[in-house]
Amino acid sequence: MKILIVLAALAAFVAVTSASGCDKLQRLKVKSQWSRAYSSGHDREDFSQAIWRAIFAQVPDARALFKRVGGDDTTSADFVAHSMRVLAGLDILIALLDQPEALQAELSHLQKQHDARHIPDNYFEAFRLALGHVLPAQLGRCWDKTAWSDCFDVVAKGIKGH
Amino acid sequence: MWRLLILSALAALTCAHPHEVDETRLGATAIRIGALENRLKKIKEKLTDAEKHDPVSMFDELVARVDHKEGNGCSARHFQCGGHDRECISDLFVCDGHTDCHNGHDESEDVCSTAPVKAGNVFTGTTTWTSCLVRDDHVTRIAITSTRRVKFFTARVRVTAQVSADYVVGADHHTETDSSPYHGYYNFGTRKLVLFPDDLRHIAVVCEFNKGDDERAECSSQLASKHPCAHTLIHLQ
Numbered sequence: 001m002k003i004l005i006v007l008a009a010l011a012a013f014v015a016v017t018s019a020s021g022c023d024k025l026q027r028l029k030v031k032s033q034w035s036r037a038y039s040s041g042h043d044r045e046d047f048s049q050a051i052w053r054a055i056f057a058q059v060p061d062a063r064a065l066f067k068r069v070g071g072d073d074t075t076s077a078d079f080v081a082h083s084m085r086v087l088a089g090l091d092i093l094i095a096l097l098d099q100p101e102a103l104q105a106e107l108s109h110l111q112k113q114h115d116a117r118h119i120p121d122n123y124f125e126a127f128r129l130a131l132g133h134v135l136p137a138q139l140g141r142c143w144d145k146t147a148w149s150d151c152f153d154v155v156a157k158g159i160k161g162h
Numbered sequence: 163m164w165r166l167l168i169l170s171a172l173a174a175l176t177c178a179h180p181h182e183v184d185e186t187r188l189g190a191t192a193i194r195i196g197a198l199e200n201r202l203k204k205i206k207e208k209l210t211d212a213e214k215h216d217p218v219s220m221f222d223e224l225v226a227r228v229d230h231k232e233g234n235g236c237s238a239r240h241f242q243c244g245g246h247d248r249e250c251i252s253d254l255f256v257c258d259g260h261t262d263c264h265n266g267h268d269e270s271e272d273v274c275s276t277a278p279v280k281a282g283n284v285f286t287g288t289t290t291w292t293s294c295l296v297r298d299d300h301v302t303r304i305a306i307t308s309t310r311r312v313k314f315f316t317a318r319v320r321v322t323a324q325v326s327a328d329y330v331v332g333a334d335h336h337t338e339t340d341s342s343p344y345h346g347y348y349n350f351g352t353r354k355l356v357l358f359p360d361d362l363r364h365i366a367v368v369c370e371f372n373k374g375d376d377e378r379a380e381c382s383s384q385l386a387s388k389h390p391c392a393h394t395l396i397h398l399q
Contacts, residue, residue: 046252050317053260057314133315137254137347140239141358141366142386 021150027097029144030151034094037138038087047138048083049074054130055123062123093155107158114159124156219375226374241351243267253351258317268351277376279321279348279355281308285369285379285396289327294365294383294391301328302394304357304367304381309348319348323357325367355379365391 022030039047052074056063063071070078089110096103131152136143234242236250243249243263255262257274267273283306291297303326310320326341342364346357353371369381377398383391 043252046254050252050254050258050315053258054315057259130314133312133318134254137315137318137349140356 022097022147022154023150024098026144026147026150029147031094031097033135033139033143033148034091037135038091039138044087045080045084047134048087049080050134050137051087051127051130052079052083054134055126058126058129059123062126065117065119065123090155093158094151097151097154104158107155110159111161115161119160121160124160128152128156222374224374226372230372239352241268251351253349254317256317256349256351258315274350275376276309276311276319276348278353278371278379279306279309279319281306284399286399287381287394287396289383289392289394291383291392293389294385297392298330300330302326302381302396303328304369304396307343317350319350321346321348321355321357325357325359325364369396 037047038044056071056074065071066079066082069082070076071082073079074083092106093103093110096106128149131148132145135148136145234250235248236242239253240250241253241256241263243251243265244267245265247264249263249265251262251268256268259269262268285304287302288299289302290299303324305324305326306321307324308322311318312320323344323346324341325344326339328337328339330336331338343360344357344364344367345360346355346366348355355369355371357367357369359366365383365385367381367383369379371379373379379396381394381396383394385391
């Protein structure tokens, strides 16, 4: 009986730790890698442009959601402005990864903004895959795939609300 | 060749009827034909030799070397569109299926050639260590084992490779080959192949195809800090 209880406790412990992902150290890693990839000035615009091209190449239908902000042409001034705004939002989220309460507040704010748009889950997945390829290209080296994947899940879940 | 056949046939005919044609003239013609054949052979040899010294590739190499010395006016990890415009674009946009240079050079066939990183390519060269490890010069082999290019982000080619080195060891100075798997990517914009070791104890290899062709590259073995440890000039086998 005792062994069973210990086993059950162990199983519960494993479930909790593996489900959480994106632990403290991973969050710090993502923060520092992001600050390098996010860069500045024109490089930042190019980085953002590459991400959006990779997203629309996967889910061309997603362009329809961005009609109001020049989504038909990712190089248009309107869309560049929009894409910089999106990355700025992501920048805030990543900067807050080590402050759970503030992160939660920002996520709820973004969830409210996204709720009305009814964004399918696969669009978030396309964003994750785009980051998964553009980030290592931008960083060149020193990029932790698992940390990014785990921490992007936290962000995406927070915005989707599920 | 045909002419020769006809002439020899004619010669055979005249031999059969020696009284009809002047024999000395025929003999002189035969000698002349022989001389011509010899000259033709020499020209053929010269043509084979000429192939070895292709002026176009020599010119390409010279241009590449001068460009390298001059610099192209672009910041790091940017691609020079070339031509009279002298336009720089991010290397994230080179060969991504979207024209970004005004002259379209970033999507041109020669820029986007995947020839340097075809699976099965084997490059070899002699490595000279200048730092990090104490090692005599040795032969290094880089064999591209597989490549992958995702459809939605084509500006990079994912590459896996086997990097091996021949070391002379032991009292009898026999050669041992040490081979380990590497993975990385090829960047069209910078013409660089970057390979990271699967086993982190090994050292990364960065090869730049800067000799004006797809067959030679200058490689540098580097620590994570990009500190250079060794250099190798590799050649496609």
